[in-house]
Amino acid sequence: MIIYKESKKQFIADVFNDCIEEKINNQMIEKMHRHTGKAEYRSWANSMQYMYKVMDTDSIPDDVDVAIEYRIPNSNKRVDFIVAGEGENGEENAVVIELKQWQSAQRVTDKNGLVRTILGGSLRETTHPSYQAWSYVSMIQDYNEDVRKYHIDLEPCTYLHNYIRTENDPLLDRIYYYYTRRAPVFMRGDALKLREYITKYIKKANNKTLYEIEFGRIKPSKSLQDTMVNLLAGKEEFKLIDEQKVIFEQVLSLAKLNDNKKRTVIIHGGPGTGKSVLAINLLAKTMGELASNSMYVTKNMAPRSVYSEKLQDGNYRKTTIDNLFKGSGSFIDTPSNFFDSLFIDEAHRLNGKSGLYSNKGENQVKELINAAKLSVFFVDDHQQVTLKDIGSTEEIMKWANFYHTSIYEYTLASQFRCNGSDGYLNWIDDVLEVQPTANDVFDLDYDVRVYDDPNEVYQEVLKHNDNNKARMVAGYCWNWIKDGKGDSSVHDIEIPEFDFGMSWNLGSTSTWAIDKDSVSEIGCIHTCQGLEFDYVGVIIGDDMRYEDGHIVTDFTKRATTDQSLRGIKKLYKEHPEEALKKADRIIKNTYRTLLTRGQKGCFIFCTDKALSQYLKMRLDNK
Structure with missing residues (x-):
C-alpha cells in the first residue's frame, strides 16, 4: 500500500x-x-x-x-x-x-x-x-x-x-x-x-x-521452521528490523559479558512480532560467535518437534538436536549457572511442577533462572492457554529478584504476521474483549472473512494451501475419539447441520504443522501455538458465543478430553467467580492465538450464529 x-x-x-x-x-x-x-x-x-x-x-x-x-x-x-x-x-x-x-x-x-x-x-x-x-x-x-x-x-x-x-x-x-x-x-x-x-x-x-x-504478488514468506538449518549454520535468513535488531544486539552484548553475574531478560511481544525468530537468531549467534553453552527452551512440543524434523533433514545428528532444544521441564536438577545462556520461547506456557503427572520439580521459572547466567524469556501474557500456565511477567520478575539477578525488559512492537496489520490484532483484542480499546475503527489490511458454513472455510484453506502452508484449527470443543487417533477418516469434529466432519490432527505424529497431508486434519491450540502458516481456517466452537452485547465463554462446552481447564470444575464449586474469570481468560487467549496463526489470511466459522453475525458486523464497521 x-x-x-x-x-x-x-x-x-x-x-x-x-x-x-x-x-x-x-x-x-x-x-x-x-x-x-x-x-x-x-x-x-x-x-x-x-x-x-x-x-x-x-x-x-x-x-x-x-x-x-x-x-x-x-x-x-x-x-x-x-x-x-x-x-x-x-x-x-x-x-x-x-x-x-x-x-x-x-x-x-x-x-x-x-x-x-x-x-x-x-x-x-x-x-x-x-x-x-x-x-x-x-x-x-x-x-x-x-x-x-x-x-x-x-x-x-x-x-x-x-x-x-x-x-x-x-x-x-x-x-x-x-x-x-x-x-x-x-x-x-x-x-x-x-x-x-x-x-x-x-x-x-x-x-x-x-x-x-x-x-506485486506477495510470495509465501519464509517461515522459521523452513529456515532453521541455515540459521543455525550462521546464514542470515531474516533481516532483523528496527527494535528486533536493537534488542538482538543488546541481549548479545549481555551474553558477551564474562563476569559470572546472573542476568534476566524479559522480552515482551504479541503474535507475529518475531519472538521465535529472535530467540533462534540469538541461539545461533551465541553458539557460533561466542562458542557459548546455549540452549533454546520451550514448553510447547509442537515447535520443538517441527524444528527437530527440519534439522534432521539438514543432516544434524539427533544428539546435537537434543542438546539444542529442550522442554521446560528438563532443568529440575541442573546445577546453578550450568548454562551460559538459555533462550526461553513461549515463556508464558511455563508450568509450576514438571513431569507427566506434574509431580516433579518446584517451579520451572525458578529452575530456568537458576540454571543459567543469562536467562532470556520471550513472553506474551495474553497467550496463557491452560490453568497450569504460570509464566507471566510477574512470575518471572519474582524469581529474578529471588536470585538477585539484574533485570532487563524490552518490547517487540513491530508486526510481521497477519500481513503486518496492527489493526487486525487490535481488532481481535477488542472484539474478544481481551484488551478493549476506545477506538472502534481499525485498519484491517488483512484477508479475514467470516463464513456461515464450515465446509466453505475448509475449501478456502484447500484453495490457499500453496507449498503446504494452510491449515484448519479449532477450539477444543470436540473429544478425541480414542480409536481414531491415527485415522483421518474418523471424524472427531462433526457439525451435522452442515454435513461437516474432520479429524483432529493425528496422534501418530508430532509434526502436524509440516506433514504433507495435514491439511485434511484440524489442529488444536497445542499443535499450532508457536508456529505460523500462510492461511488459517478457524472453527470457533460452543465455548464462546455472543449474547447481551458481550462475548461470553462457557467452559462446560469444552471437550472432556481437554486438559487445558483441568481442575476448573472443582475450583468452580469452591470459588465460582475466580473459576469463571480464569476460564474466560484462557478461552479468549486460546482463540486469540488461533486467530493470529495466519500470515496472509484467516477464515472463520462460528458454531454460535449470534457470534458469527457480530463478527461480520464488526468487520463491516472496521
Whole structure:
C-alpha cells in the first residue's frame, strides 16, 4: 500500500502550494483509517521541503513516479520516499529514501549496526539509518515476487536533512561501512549529491515499476521452521528490523559479558512480532560467535518437534538436536549457572511442577533462572492457554529478584504476521474483549472473512494451501475419539447441520504443522501455538458465543478430553467467580492465538450464529 502516489511534477506543485502534508494525512485517513500525530505531521511538512529541493530539477523527468509512505508487505513498516522509473538501458529502478529528522548521533562500538540519538526526548540506541534503509529494501525484495521477477533494482539511501556533518562524523565511522556502502548517507547540504544519486538510476518514467512494487504478488514468506538449518549454520535468513535488531544486539552484548553475574531478560511481544525468530537468531549467534553453552527452551512440543524434523533433514545428528532444544521441564536438577545462556520461547506456557503427572520439580521459572547466567524469556501474557500456565511477567520478575539477578525488559512492537496489520490484532483484542480499546475503527489490511458454513472455510484453506502452508484449527470443543487417533477418516469434529466432519490432527505424529497431508486434519491450540502458516481456517466452537452485547465463554462446552481447564470444575464449586474469570481468560487467549496463526489470511466459522453475525458486523464497521 502506498499512501501518497503522484508524478514528480505534481509532488513539486503540492510542496510549493504548502498542501503536501495535508494530502498525505487525508490519504492516511482514507487508506489506513488512522489520524496522524502532530510529530509525524510536522515531519512531513519539514522533510518534503528538503525533498522538493532535491527533486526540483530538469534532470529528473516530470513524469517519474513519487511515492510517500509505502507500507512494506507482511509488516507494519513504512518506507518514507520512493522515486521510481527506468535506468539508462530501460531497466526498472527505484531509489528508496529513508528520511530522518536527526540533528546528532553517537557511535555504539560494542553493538553491530547501532547508534545513539535523541528519540522521544531521551538518548536511545537505535539502528543506524543505513542499516534501516538497507533492511527495509531487503524485506521488500524478500516478500515481493514481482520485484524479483522483473529484476527491479531497489537502491536504498538515507537523508538526514537537519544533520550537520562533523569531522570524523560518528555516522560515517568505518565500523558502519558495511551498511553505509549499501545505503549511502546524505546530510544537511547534500541535496545536490542526493539528486545526483537519484539521477544515476532514474533516467525516465516507467509507470510499471511503482505499480509492481505496490501490487506485486506477495510470495509465501519464509517461515522459521523452513529456515532453521541455515540459521543455525550462521546464514542470515531474516533481516532483523528496527527494535528486533536493537534488542538482538543488546541481549548479545549481555551474553558477551564474562563476569559470572546472573542476568534476566524479559522480552515482551504479541503474535507475529518475531519472538521465535529472535530467540533462534540469538541461539545461533551465541553458539557460533561466542562458542557459548546455549540452549533454546520451550514448553510447547509442537515447535520443538517441527524444528527437530527440519534439522534432521539438514543432516544434524539427533544428539546435537537434543542438546539444542529442550522442554521446560528438563532443568529440575541442573546445577546453578550450568548454562551460559538459555533462550526461553513461549515463556508464558511455563508450568509450576514438571513431569507427566506434574509431580516433579518446584517451579520451572525458578529452575530456568537458576540454571543459567543469562536467562532470556520471550513472553506474551495474553497467550496463557491452560490453568497450569504460570509464566507471566510477574512470575518471572519474582524469581529474578529471588536470585538477585539484574533485570532487563524490552518490547517487540513491530508486526510481521497477519500481513503486518496492527489493526487486525487490535481488532481481535477488542472484539474478544481481551484488551478493549476506545477506538472502534481499525485498519484491517488483512484477508479475514467470516463464513456461515464450515465446509466453505475448509475449501478456502484447500484453495490457499500453496507449498503446504494452510491449515484448519479449532477450539477444543470436540473429544478425541480414542480409536481414531491415527485415522483421518474418523471424524472427531462433526457439525451435522452442515454435513461437516474432520479429524483432529493425528496422534501418530508430532509434526502436524509440516506433514504433507495435514491439511485434511484440524489442529488444536497445542499443535499450532508457536508456529505460523500462510492461511488459517478457524472453527470457533460452543465455548464462546455472543449474547447481551458481550462475548461470553462457557467452559462446560469444552471437550472432556481437554486438559487445558483441568481442575476448573472443582475450583468452580469452591470459588465460582475466580473459576469463571480464569476460564474466560484462557478461552479468549486460546482463540486469540488461533486467530493470529495466519500470515496472509484467516477464515472463520462460528458454531454460535449470534457470534458469527457480530463478527461480520464488526468487520463491516472496521
